[in-house]
Amino acid sequence: MIDLHCHILPRVDDGATTLTESLIMAKEAEKEGITTIVATPHHKNGTYDNVKKDIIAGVADLNKELKDGGINVEILPGQEIRIYGELMEDYEKDELLTIGGDSSYVLIEFPSGYVPQYAEQLFFDMQMKGLLPIIVHPERNQELIEKPDRLYNLVKNGAATQITASSYIGKFGKKIQMFTEQLIDANLTHLFASDAHNVKNRSFHMAQAHERLQKRAGTDYVYYFKENAELIVNGQHMYKEPPERIRTKKKFLGLF
Template identity: 75%
Template structure:
């Protein structure tokens, strides 16, 4: 199993704060059957800035620690980039990382309550420069919950999305869990990852999520999400089904 989104690098953001905390997270990941983790510290979110060179150095150091500890989890470099207008300019400066550092996919985070007005143009420009935007945890974005057609348009025009395991298992509440299920049903999401920050309040839940998915949706869905993660790590394009629109339901409104 591969986890594409995890805050395992210590001292860089609101994830692991110490080396022992990073090792504890890796141990928990190994227990869940995770063999590779993409470390995705926050970048440009107003609180943290973590450029490519610093992340690559931290990943190399953590992998050495895990080898010493006998933990069979490979950590790969990545970034959770808050959307901003100069994103492409900074990519040209070699400050930004794609997922795993070798793929064409780049994680983009929206503010929790909105989708910036320039998103469509930026996503177009990103794709014209050979990159493929992946929207992280769209199921927790207030505007997308209230206006799911906005997400449909972005996906139809080339974006992919990544849902959080804890959203699917109900950690963030029943309403976000329901919206996560609707994203899966409408083929508006393509990747599942942990977004783990620690081993207590924000842990992996990957095994739980896939077990729930197998029970509710069938093994084909589990294979779809797991295969897409592998495809990205291998530098290939993920598989996307044609998206469908979500019909608004009153129980989805007023979540926040």
């Protein structure tokens, strides 16, 4: 199993605070059956800046420690990039990382409360350069919860999305869990990942999420999400089913 979104690099963001904590996270991942983790430190989120060369160096160091410790998990380089206007300029400066470093897929984070108006244009510009944006944890974005058509249009125009395992098993509350289920049912998401920050209150939960998915939706869905992660790290094109709109209940104020 592959985890495409994880804050396992030590001392770079709000994830692992020490090398020891990184190793504990890797051991927990191995127990769940995770063999490959893409390290995705926050970048340009207003608090943390982690450029490509520093992440690659950190990944090499961590892989050495894992090998020396007999932990059978491989770390690949990546980045969780908060959307910003100069993103393409910084990509041209070689400061940004795709998933694994060699793919064409880029993890993009929106602010938690809204989607910037320029997102559509930026995603178009990215795709014109051969980059494919993956929106991380859309199920936790307030605007997308209230206006799911906004996400439908982004996906219809080429973006992919990655939901968080913890959201699907209810760790962020019932409302987010229900929206995560709606995203799966409407083909508005394409990947599961952990977004793990530690093993205490932000752990992996990937095995538990896949178990729930199998019971709720069937083996084909589990295979779909797992296969897409493998395709991405192997530099191939992921599968995408045609998206559908999420039907929201209308509120008739003053009538009832």
